[in-house]
Amino acid sequence: MASRSVKLNNLKNQVTVINDDLKNTTKYVKKDSVDVVTVNPPYFLNYETSEKNPNEYLAIARHELTTNLSQVVETAGKLLKMNGKFFYGASS
Numbered sequence: 109m110a111s112r113s114v115k116l117n118n119l120k121n122q123v124t125v126i127n128d129d130l131k132n133t134t135k136y137v138k139k140d141s142v143d144v145v146t147v148n149p150p151y152f153l154n155y156e157t158s159e160k161n162p163n164e165y166l167a168i169a170r171h172e173l174t175t176n177l178s179q180v181v182e183t184a185g186k187l188l189k190m191n192g193k194f195f196y197g198a199s200s
Contacts, residue, residue: 130175133183145184148197149177 110125126136152158152171160167168174177196184194 130179130183134186137187139186140189142187142192143189144193144195145187146195147180147184149180150175151197 111127114120114123114125128136150168150170150172153176154172158171160171160173180196181194188194
């Protein structure tokens with residue numbers, strides 16, 4: 109969806125979409141090289157009893173199925189320069 113959005117908004121020369129596991133981020137972005145990290149991590153814990161969307165992509169986006177907030181924060185910490193900023197979206 110991100111690649112589609114970049115294409116539709118004619119941003120191919122300005123935005124690169126990397127579709128890989130969060131754990132591999134430092135293969136693409138150097139540590140301590142980023143001023144701002146903005147993320148919208150999954151916001152529901154993955155309980156066995158949690159009702160999940162049958163659409164795999166929506167379930168992954170909403171529930172901690174493939175990552176969790178702790179991993180997101182850890183990765184952001186590796187990427188950010190000294191005094192860098194970290195912003196994350198949360199459900200209301």
